[in-house]
Amino acid sequence: RVRESESQRVKERESQREGLSYKDFAIFYRTNAQSRIFEEHFIRSGMPYNIVGGLRFYERKEIKDTIAYLKVIANPSDSLSLMRIINTPPRGIGKTTVDRAAAFGAEQNIPLVDAFKLAIERGILPPHKGHNFITMIQRFHASLLPTPNSQLRTLPIHELAKKLLEESGYIKMWEDEKTEEADNRIENLHELISAIRDFEKSRENVSLADFLDHVALISDIDTFEDKHNRITLMTLHSAKGLEFPVVFMVGMEEGLFPHSRSVNGDSEDELEEERRLCYVGMTRAMKKLFLLGARERTIYGESRFQGQSRFIDEIDLNYLKIIGPKGNDKNHNTPEEPQTFASEEPKVVYDYDIHTAGNMWQVGMKVKHPSFGIGVIKAKEGSGENTKLTVLFHGLGSKKLALKYASIIPINV
Template sequence: ENYRSHSNILDAANAIISHNQNRLGKNLWTSAGKGEPVRIYEAYNDTDEAQFIVDEIKMLHAEGTSLGDIAMLYRSNAQSRVIEHALFSANLPYRVYGGLRFFERAEIKHSLAYMRLIANANDDTALLRVINFPTRGIGARTLEQLQVEARAANCSLWQAAVNRVGDGKKGVKGIEGFVALVREMTDQAYGISLSEVAEIATALSGLKSYYQSTKEGEDRIENLEELVTAAVAFTNQDLGNHNNVDGDTEQDLLTQFLSHASLEAGEHQANVGHDALQLMTVHASKGLEFRTVFISGLEEGLCPHEQSMYESNGLEEERRLMYVAVTRARQRLYLSHAQSRMLHGKVRYGIPSRFLDEIPEELLKRLNSKPVKRSGSPNYNELPHRMNNAKSSEQKNAMPWRIGQSVDHKKFGNGVVVSYEGSVEDMRVQVNFGNAGLKWLALEFAKLTPI
């Protein structure tokens, strides 16, 4: 027996997990009564989804629910950024459980430090953070000597470095290499968009390459890519979409973005003991319970995560995670998904997660859409077998695009790869083109361009 959740929530969880083949036939039950239906919200985009969640939280709080008894769950850490921004804008206190707020994460701080150096190379704090990260052979003694030289010349650390090595030397270690790198980044950043500056700060700096070889690399790289998305969103929100602008305008935009990042990384996270909304990944939520739970980003490729398609039993593990997430709620559960989402700086059109289809309709309350059979929607029961078990290495090599990848088609426009079917000779790819709908294309004639 589960003493926490009402039966509508448990029935939804049991219905989802029943689609797993390798499971013991044990269902949770409760004597607490049916309770409220599971609420589903279909958002236009990720910003709309975040705003809906904020509005509902305000309403619940006004009706007497403490913020500490409301949890916001998401599949991966990078998804927290857009929600954090909405909470910050609404002045709602929140706490990231088992992790850091987006702009406080080490990889984001490193990227922002490189962006600060592009904006102003004389920023000593930014320089000290990344002069030897990723490591380039600048030890504590060298740094100490540089600080002595800066004090003696009454100048910034950057000026002291330039005094020592001039323009530096590309591709070498030490201070020479660092000076050359910052000069190259600054030169490349002139006159380009803010999101492209963020790309330079994450890629040219060597941060992405560094994290590719670390234990939590995938998560950190997702966060770095979300920083590019944050830059796109900031540009669109504050100054319209700048395509043809002079360097000074973009430099000014960069300064504003860095100020915005400092604000959001400020003292907004609630102190321990104060009433605050709880934000966390599904993994971090295990063993916890809340009166009200929001689970966001329920789209194919996010939840279930696209990586699970390529792993043995990956989909079953994703379904177990969804089961955990759903059973964190005692009385009220919200599930949300977005028709489009900004990922890695590009708009990606998604389709609702298969987990939503696995919940019986009688348990649901759709807040803004009617259940409509999506013509041409993928056969989810077949998909895991096609992706995990039945693929030979030859078939896998024949798949030029990963599930969830954004692609472009001359006729249908931008879309996202949903699934594959068929043998090597007659393989087809299914792509969701948003307004143009789901399309099956013969791989031989698909003519898709990765975005």
């Protein structure tokens, strides 16, 4: 829900544009996996978009493979999907074995999955040619039936998908590769699990078949004839040399940008390269630059609170407009009435409800106040909108602030 607010900002700016077209807007992100939430939102909203330097989320190999796995456990008779993943990762089931099983299936007039099982039982194929794989598929399929004898039945769909990726060895295949490309594929797989969880949370009593129908729908929609007037989505690495009137840099969170690999790495050069990448992205904006981050993000199906990117902290406040917590128009900044610190751009957007966010403020958290600067929460009392915080500000001492009146924003959550 919080991540969708990032894509909602683009739609709001488009509706309020002054002489701007879709093609004047660009969204930059650090990893390819981040495109998914924007793609789905734009499709639902009827907004045309184009991905530069990459494939649409559901067209990526690892996503297609995983969707094929899910289709097979939902319907083992889906021979086309089975053919795609039966030897991925490698299981010693080559083309010759598949052709023999397929021919046997045609002779018996049975689906490929049943042909493999029967061919192994009758000794036509050796047991190592797919027995464990077919057994796993049947076990997962049984968990989706109304009265299965399986502990898998109690799992939510996103947990079932995670289990499938692990037991099939598919995610381990990419982990063992230990390359940057493989890491990107793993991030896409994590994002797919998050997509399934988001789908579950937005509806009641959903099934795997419901999610697969949803994927089929959003994968096939592209009815816009104008191939040139579209919002541009791309990674920051692809943005060099390009310029757009309005740029949104999203995912400005510690561990995402800068990426966790550079933060946790042994070399300062990696972090410095991330900083240069941030500079490249910021300088692609011709007129307006928006820097956005999620307070909470779903990663591999788990919700995590996010800390603000250090790259935002490094920007002089004199060059920022900050849009703060929503929920108190009189005392807080809103998208309609942002508080101006100085010059026009860039802009940092925080999107959460002050009246329901009392629990997010914790002792030891760093916060930023427009007048007092950066401080650390030393004490907390009350709850919800009645929360009061004692904050120690550098050079100013402690200040006791009522949350519903204090224009503070979190730096590290």
